[in-house]
Amino acid sequence: MDTGLFIQVILSGLSVGAIYALVAVGFGVVFNATGAINFVQGEYVMVGGLSAGMLYEAWDVPVLVAILVAIALTTLLGVLTEMGLLGFGRLRTPASITIATIAIAVVVKGAAMLISNRDTFALPSLLGPGSLQVLGASTSRQTLLNLLLAVLAVAALTLFFQRTKLGTTLRAAASDSETLQTFGVSYRTTARWAFAIAAAVGALAGAGLAPLTVMSFDSGTLLGLKGFAAAMLGGLGNPRGALAGGLMLGVAEAVMSGYGAAAYADVVAFVVLLAILTLRPTGMLGTSRAVRT
Amino acid sequence: MRKKIPTLLTCSALLALSACGLGSSGSDGGSDDTITIGTLFSVSGSGANLGDKMRKGAALAVKQVNADGGIDGRTIDWVFYDPAGDTSTAVQQTNRMLDSDGVELVVGGGGSSGIALAMDPITSSRGVAFIATEGARQIVEPAEDHPLTFKTTFNDTVMVEKLIEFWQANDITRVAFMPDTSSFGQSAQEELERLAPEAGIEVSTAAFDPAANDLTPQVKRLAGNDPQAYLAWTITPAGVTFLKNVRSVLGDDVMVMHGFGFVDERYMTQAGAASKGTLLVSPKLPVWDEIDKSDEQQPVMEDFAAAYADEYDGEQPNVYAGQAYDAMMVAVEALRATGGDPDGEKVADAIEALGTHVGVTGAFKFTADDHSGLSVDDVAVIRWDGSRFMPAK
Amino acid sequence: MSGTEGLVVEGLTVRYGRVEVVHGIDFAARPGQVTCLVGNNGAGKTTTIRGILGLQPSRARQVTFQGRSLSGVPTHAIARHGIALVPEGRRVFADLTVLENLRMGAVRRNGGWHDEVTLGEVYDLFPELRDRSASKAGLLSGGQQQMLAMGRAMMARPDMLVLDEPSMGLSPVLVNRIYEALVALRGAGYTILLSEQNANLALDLADHAYILETGRVVEDGVAADLADSARVQAIYLGA
């Protein structure tokens, strides 16, 4: 067995998996607060990466500042998403909210196409352009940063949910949002925070992804769907599950690219999604939430 | 009965909307002072970027022709639709152009080979000439089955021949090939796997999804066959990832190549240091200012580049803009030859009789058997030197 | 039915989807008293409470609390008017610990998150909760969950405590335990609105009671007087 190839496959899987993990975390946060699947999640990644790239390339903003501004902008977009979904007070069921998120995703993508003039934008790696050599394999330094970001984001969110008043409130909303309302916390407040957090984490994924490839208005949709598959794989709504699911999916795709029929690599995510839903819908690390009728 | 009235009202409102939509677009083209040319390019959806460049190229051609007094005094009435990458939408829009908008000649096949292939039977059955701007050779081959259809792009066959010629000249016998899974990549894969073995070149292939974010597993896997050159075939940003990944895994010494779909300064710049030294098979347009002044194409490219930059705020044209510009100009030349008669067969005969049309993309020599008109002579191997494209040695 | 104090409900109609369940009922809960809605399963007690709190779409001529209208006010805002609910079926936040559940009761109150005084009162009333403060609420027994739900509502320091069927599904020993706690709360001056199927217990505790049948108030009066009513006996036997 070629160890170089093996290590390369694992590194590649972790590199892409870190991004999937961040996307998956976002799906979980919104799902916990609203019970809906937020299809805008992939677009948050696109907006985060694209706006950081535009700021850096077109306006010569320093990289770090560009990333921070992009995260702020995307977080605002998350808040706007909540307003667009729940601001009219007409959507009540998770299913109708889910459908409406698709509409918002289309709007965001359409607007991004016009604003970016269909151009692609890139960011330099924060750790410099060099690559890391590991046992005969090689990866961008940014990969290391992305893994670190994913782990830190999951750790920070776990702490946030366990230790802070707001985090506890969001967990309470996930547990029983109706009862939470009888204690004076409105559904929309928790939903808005959830969308803001999901958008911020999505933007972080975008800023981490941009140095590995380039971003265009079209970069988010498929990434979002794969991130959802990762979320299901790890157990929807559980940040640590999201991390595990993201990395597993990344590695599974890389194995297909490195050893299997490479052209079918992107089918893997959807086969995994189908398989996990039919075999173990609570996910590998999922809670005992009822998913069957 | 009374209860149904709101429903019926909604129904009839929708109905009225649909019917008036169908009616209002029924302008009849072909009046004496205009010629109606219809175009589809996907300026939204994936591939929107190149669709937009094609639209800019075609629009420039229409503007120039109309400013110069049109075709024998008749101006071009340009009808444009965006199928957004979807063939069934493109089929509807083609029907609309021909049946409802009075389009007499079709230029541009939606920006993807699949769409052009879907449009061809419709235009042919209406006896309308169709000049495509998409890659797949099946759009025009065999020519006897596509008597009214032409295209102003390179057949993948020509590109692959040029590649083989280049590899043979450089003693390269083992090549790693990475096409994307789009129609662009698939067409090239078919050609390369057909032609390379005959030339004694061993090709190992690993495809990738256009939306992929890391290609190192494929690169590393192909490296196991010890290839002398790595060639990617894509039009998407994943090509940037390819450049970065090859350099990261294999270092700076290995030969890295891209197909003509990736000839774009922006992509090269965005790949940073990883793009330096990349070789590309391409039309000569990107290096128009570096080639010999005696080349008959040189002034055409120079004029085009200047006019394009003038029209679009200093933007440099890319090969897609050039293809679309050429397609429109070939149509115009043919219409001038027929005296403005847009009849499909007459236009087709005129195109085949043009002799040599020196365009931006190359010197087209359409014949009854060759409806794509470009040859290996029109292809250049160019090199990105870190800041600009240069002819490769 | 005078005064702007307490809860005043007039002509309340509540529906589930297309089915009207509560048909225009009137009642009031006076401050400092225990008011009880007594009725069989399906009489509309829970629906009435959900309607008042905005958890179920409802219509009414008037619903006021301390003189302020609750009509059309969303649930979370009603809660901020000083009403805390101990819902039917407990509905503790199962994934949160006991302590976190209690703190959630005070989440919208200034300084409530760190209110150790009220927390102490809750723990004194229900020592079981202090012992299990770090356990996940979902792992508690039914009786402990009921105590937790009551403690959580106490943490809101409400002007009125609404308890929906607090005895449901509990063993007689635990029911007594809960009612002892309610007596203590009454003694502490809480205004209480109680819905209960266990008529004898409830009427024992309450100052004033309303008897509900199929979404209508069929009888009301001083609790002690109602205890002998034929209707109440029927409910008691039915339960």
Next chain:
Amino acid sequence: MMSRLAGPARTMSRRATWELWITLGLLVVLPMLAATDYALHIWTRMAIFLILLTGLNFIQGVAGMTSLAQAGFFGLGAYAAGIATVRHDVPPVLALALAPVLVTLVALLIGVLSMRLKEIYFTMATLGAGFVLYLLFGRMVELTGGPNGLVGIPPFSVGGVEFTEPIMKYGLAAVLAAIGAIAAHNLLVSRTGRALRAYGASEPAALAVGASPFRLRLLAFGLSGFYAGVAGALEAFDSRFVSPSTFDFMTAVLLVVALVVSGAGRMIGPILGALLLTGIEVFAADYADYEPLIMGIVFLVAVQLFPRGVAGELAARREDRRERAKRSADLAADVAVDAPTTLKAVQR
């Protein structure tokens, strides 16, 4: 429980019959309004959408679950018919019959695996299934022609007569759409259909009429696949070209949205939805650059305005009006005679 269902079920049946007549009437009247070749292409497309949405209505409107697999099934039908005729010289009539059978089998297989999932999880499972199909259309190059598409599909033909004229294509699609609508109507007013609808409304109700929810849902999903198979085969013979781009995620979403905003669960929903989809196609063409943005906004506004669908919203408004009228009567009675017994009498 039974008795409470029986009343609404009867009025629902009457309404469904009425709506069926409207649907059939439109299939006849529309081509009379505009009968140019181009218009006939559009009406053919509308008829194909009608079949797709009638199928989707079983699962979305009746069983109350959202399926994002309908575009994939649509594609599977189109590729089945295309591949059978192009690669195996199967007569088009036979291909038109075989495609729905194949799609039904695939739908049942996916249904067996995913039917027991709760609503949102089921939706995501169908998304996965639809995506796998879509990706396979593009990847199995030998069989499907890959991303370039499948070329050379013959026109539909019966006994040597080729359906190449727009009017004949429309006739075929319209006849099949009409048969599909009538079959759907008859099924909906049957005992099984009532059970299905009861199931969509609430589970206990369905159990009360003695139905197995799993089997009913599976039936609904299988039917949605069958209709998609017919629509797919028609699409293949209409465009005479099949490529993956037609059956992507966006198509799946548009189908669901068109049905939801026009009235899922109603007989009238599919035809309204089909008109909406064709209307969007016709109008959107004029706004090239802004099309995705406009589409998204229209789509969002529609979902916000009609979360229960146009038809459902109108029905709800009517009910509200009746309700208000009844309430003012109640209040009047309440003021006049303050006695519960009289109130009861008024409410009857």
